Amino acid sequence: MKNLFLVFVIVFLFSCQKREQNKMEFTREVAEVMSEIERVEPPNWFIGFKDSSLQLLVKEENIGASIPSISYEGVSIEKVNKARSNNYLFIDLKIDASTKAGKFNIDFTFTDGTKKTHTYELKSRDKSSDDFIGFNSSDAIYLITPDRFANGDESNNINTALKETDIDRSDNYKRHGGDLQGIINHVDYIADLGFTAVWPTPVLLNDMAESSYHGYAMTDFYKVDSRFGNLSEYKKLADKLRDKDMKLIMDQVANHCGIGHWWMKDIPFDDWLNNQKNYEENINNWNDETNIGSNHRRTTNQDIYASKADLKGNNEGWFTPAMPDLNQRNPFLAKYIIQNSIWWIETLGLGGIRQDTYPYPDKYFMSNWAGSIMNEYPNFSIVGEEWSYNPLIVGYWQRGANNRDGYESNLKSPMDFPMQKAIVEGLNEQESWDQGLIKLYEGLANDFHYASPKDVFVFLDNHDKTRVFTELWEDVSKVKMGLSYMLTLPRIPQIYYGTEILMNDSANPGDHGLIRSDFPGGFKGDAVNAFTGEGLNESQKDMQSFITKVLNYRKSSKAIQDGKTIHFSPSTGTYFLFRIKGDETVVNIINKNDQPITISLKRFEEVGLDGKKVKNIITGDTFIWGDEINLSEKGSVLLTTKI
Secondary structure (H helix, E strand, O other): OHHHHHHHHHHHHHHHHHHHHHHHHHHHHHHHHHHOOOEEEOOOEEOOOOOOEEEEEEEOOOHHHEEEEEOEOOEEEEEEEEOOOOOEEEEEEEEOOOOOOEEEEEEEEEOOOOEEEEEEEEEOOOOOHHHOOOOOOOOOEEEEOHHHOOOOOHHHOOOOOOOOOOEOOOOOOOEOOOOHHHHHHOHHHHHHHOOOEEEEOOOEOOOOOOOHHHOOOOOOOOOEOOOOOOHHHHHHHHHHHHHOOOEEEEEEOOOEOOOOOHHHHOOOOOOOEOOHHHHHHOHHHOOOHHHOOOOOOHHHHOOOOOOHHHHHHHHHOOOEOOEOEEOOOOHHHHHHHHHHHHHHHHHHOOOEEEEOOOOOOOHHHHHHHHHHHHHHOOOOOEEEOOOOOOHHHHHHOOOOOOOOOOOOOOOOEEEOHHHHHHHHHHHHOOOOHHHHHHHHHHHHHHHHHOOOHHHOEEEOOOOOOOOHHHHOOOOHHHHHHHHHHHHHOOOEEEEEOOHHHOOOOOOOOOOHHHHOOOOOOOOOOOOOEOOOOEOOOHHHHHHHHHHHHHHHHHHOOHHHHHOEEEEEEEEOOEEEEEEEEOOEEEEEEEEOOOOOEEEEOHHHHHHOOOOOEEEEOOOOOEEEOOOEEEEOOOEEEEEEOOO
């Protein structure tokens, strides 16, 4: 009994000691949390960059009344910059080439003697800068609006801490519940179609009161919107694509943020935003379009006669009252945007960036932004959105352009809106077959203006434009002609999700909510499942098959990816395009004749196909290229010498 009592005493004393240790650990954890800084961005960084500088944005109450210090080998504070708001510091660091990955404390000593600490991490890089390979003319890109593609995790549909909590699939401008997991679940479907890259529209936090589903009004540049998932799932998507030898392209926005962005409650500097004074003086009446100062005259970037007022209206006016226009002439904001892009490239191992509203920000900043990225990642790719149907304007933005004003954009790939328009108008032209096809022919003939035609980014529709099936009057043969032409051009092609099943917005052409309709089969209860083919009609299945055959051929076609291009001016309602590399020749015949027609092939002798066997890429049929060819129906004929 005595021994039992002794054991009891020992256990009691041990439990008391354990409780005291737990209490001390809890107190220490609370103290560490209490001393943690509200926000430090970038949230971490990486060693081994060419540029040894790093600028930290630090956000914390009264942080301007503190002195920061760091004791970590290879890391030094070069300068501490205060802002208009005393709740910010911008700390310039230098990271020596010999610096090792690891964590270290940034200590802040305030004027009243209090101290706060933030633990920061420098991470090792997964691969060298040269190993970040961007998209190019060998790729075919699948564009997705994530909220409307597939709901892979219903548990993240609603976050009551955010402003917009409704899920309503009957409303085209509400959230529908699609997410990153939904894309992850269907990577195999996208790969089987023949795509080699995926471009989702933005998935970063959009804590806005309404219409937050599209993602272009970001309220945090470092946080994934919880309704799409989290950073781990974003990384998982990137990893799964890489496992399939596919690339992830991130949609970024340097021009603006959302009015609900966290810094809008406490703006760091007087010039953090364009038209900031006007905004701050009229904040209670800011829903009025007349306040924002925008004219959207993008040609002022090139116009040698443009007034300063018009140029300012484009570069400094707000995109909408709900999207504050960022002033990239502020050096701290400029550094913030550049570092944010680099952080995402490293964090996700990106295969490219698509930059929204490219001609709206300060164009010299955009040159510096793109140049900084390409200097660090020489094999990377960036595509910029310039919504102009004038090839002179589009070509101005491409790297290597011979611009009159000497401007160098450093941008590899502008978007080919001129070709999109030429294809749609040319195929819809009814008055004269040849006249319509000449629009395609001359659209391609304009390539003399581009510094690198094969790096131009071509498409038939996207998340902002009427769906191509609608634009081509729901004529399947026209859609096939348009797609086959686009996919055999010296270009980087992009196809919008749902084009493969003839999705349309015919009920209200051009309506953004309708353009971004739900992909059938991506949501619980869908009667049609395009992923499995269940419920699709024959035309939809045929279009899926057509795209699959063309894209999967294109994957291994050096002629299409990097070959010589020859085309012949349209005649008798037909247009012949040839792509040639080595012993591979690909022929695309666009035929607008409703009735059978026989075409003499003597005109094309210079291509050197006489007597050679060619195969129809779609049907698999073969024949010998001879004196003539019989075209039995309107549409596209794709031929190859690869048997």
